[in-house]
Amino acid sequence: MVSDGLSHYLSIHLLGSAMKRKSDLDMEMTESKRCDLDEKRLLNSFQELRKSLSHDFPKFKVTKFLDTIQDECQSQVEDNDCSQPITFDELKIIHSPKLKNDAQFCIQKMSNLSNDEFEAITGLQNIDSFWLLFKLLDCDNMCPGMMYVHFDGVGETNVSRSSLYGKRGLVRTVLFEDELLLLLLKLRLNLKDEDLALRFSLSTVIVKSLVYTWISFIHNCLLVKKKLPQWPPRNKVDAQMPKQFREDVEMRYLRALLLEVEILGEKDPRSVYEMEPFTFSVLQTSTVWSVYVGITPNGAANLISPLSQGSAKQSLPKVVLELIHSKLTKDDIIVGPQITTDVIKTYEKLDVDYIVCPKSVRTREMMLIRQLATKYLKRLMAFKCLSCLPYELHSVAEKVVSVTVLLTNFNTPLLERD
Template sequence: MCFDILIFLFQISDSLCTPHILLKGEDDNSSGENEDGVLQSSLHANISFLETSVFMHDYAGVISENHVCSQTNKSEQTDDVVILSKEEFEELNCLPHPSEEETKQNTVDVGIQCKLPDITIEDIKNNDDDVMFYTGLPSFPALIMILSRLKTRANNMSYWRGNHSAGEKRYQRSGKQKPGPKRKLRIEDEFLLVMMRLRLGLLLEDLARRFCISVTTCCNIWRTWVQFLAQDLVPLLMFWPSKEAVQSNMPATFRRRYPNTRVILDCTEIRTETPESTRAKSLLYSNYKSHMTWKVLVGITPAGVPSLVTSCYAGSISDKKITEKSGVVDMCDDGDAIMVDKGFLISDMTTPKNIQLIIPPFKRKHRKFSRREVETTRRIANLRIHVERQMQRIKLFRILNGVMPISSADTASNVFKICTALTILYPPLIRG
């Protein structure tokens, strides 16, 4: 009894391992015995698909393996499946495989990260409106011009790793290639990242997600490029022009009334966070803005081109004090004129150097402006409006419109200088 059960189990296991098979027929319409003596009926004359092995059925006579062929049920496969025999499979395995050396020869290291940033410089190159929106630059050729001037030095710049990482490195002095691991981003995309933060005021966490890098890497790129652009780009675009250059580009509106004007001065302020120190609070608080601010002095030529930007000072500093620290009076020549607002009480600095101070008249107690004083005030205001327009251009970079963290005090001056220098690439403020 036990022996019969074992035979039955063995037959079941054999059927599970046996592929679906069909019975071969000699002729579609014939019936009877074939030459091997196997009874062939018209019912099994055609090819039949069976779900189990025919060897498990009680057929009359003996079924030879020559009359049985293996074939997968077509109801369970697609027509384009190729079934290989054992000999064909072994022959396929004998084909030569490419060596490791050949594989290396066909592999190219493109030197970029696996996951591409959400936006690259190629995404905006065909639309100047996109270039202006994301970078604050007027056109894509202007962007390429800046990159071409900076790329050689940018390839070997040392990335910020804290205050101890500042200073020139040995490989930079010798002109060798920068050592260490490869960059996470291309130079072009690093530049785009920095410009997007300047123009849109995006947080570092946001930029890290957009460019598929860590926040730490994004912060290092930001601090490195801000210092690099302040050292290389700002002097390239913005400098103190000669007296001859100012005179040759003097607009007609200035030439008629104030032909000796060398520079127009004005101050602007950037909001910042409230510090914990009581002394720092008193220094940063601005009565004009009623907020904690940093103050910057900006000077433009009569043609509307920025020619002077100071570092950021505490918001409580006076216009006279910041002008004195800037050294702008010493930069002017004998006979020049400086146009300022009423807050710049610097006549004691300009008069000894024979420098004219163009300033609106002050109103005295119990006395109205004369007709001449009203006309002078109106005339100066109409010309000084251009420095206000320049301030608006600078504030197009939205990083200057929000409240800058107090931790950004070491980069605030460079950020403002970079934004001011980039506006030089814009169309002229004053025409003719």
């Protein structure tokens, strides 16, 4: 009898323990589902809040974001009619995602910089220009579905954003605007991937992927789809003509300046060690591309030619003429480098004056034109990636140069109209 009673007691005790463990497991699963639900609500609310703000200057303040989420979460708790409703403070303890990037560099921290400081590291004159670029790219709608180029050591594949970052927290803390900022730092300062990885608290593999992906994304969005930069018609050029040219009888029909720019590219680092060390030359270890960049009389880029190397660059003037042939009008003035006689004759047939700006000429008009060209080159070459394009970016050199030239248009005109 004692044995039967003990056995009965143990059975009830074990059954109770099993039911308690099952209850605990059910509570944990419910808690996990609630965390996942809260995370989705937080991210969705963040996106909705961003869209509701002004796109001209969408600064985000975490305090306002938290207030919005608190109202929504409290509303959700009331709708569920729980006997013991969870307060928002308790909810933050259960699941507290990071709402801002804790890395050394992120757009939130860059917003506090002066205009000069912001331009020094990004190439854009201020934070307003940054958000203008962000809006023009339509990042809020285009970026969520963007596929990222991933390098796995064998080749490259396209992966989703969550697959690229791997860690769940990185997807939430690294915003799309931070990825754009990373690319701007790469183009402006020509920083090594290892340097950017330390600044943004990322791996070098992710940094490399972001640079390739965003270069292709901007190029496809602005140059392929939006056909930028555009060669403006004669009336728009006249409307923005600087006073110095507008009041000049000879230069009031100035349409564009053509600048031939040589881009230096880093050679394969492995080949450097195969060269003679006692007669080493940087030029021997480099690749050189030539590109024609057209600018309007107020200093805005309006033309980017294809890149060419070696003897192929001799045909660039003809390529440029083919690009602008149908857009030229009678009496237009084009100022550019020395070109062949047959190309000049083609301009003459179009009743267009092609003027070569020699160094020896010191007339007021030519000095002003040289000053404009020098200012633009200073602005363009401030993007250090063009001084020595990293070897790993040679495969997208055309896109890098085109995007960099286009970024110069997000600054103020070099010569004002009045």
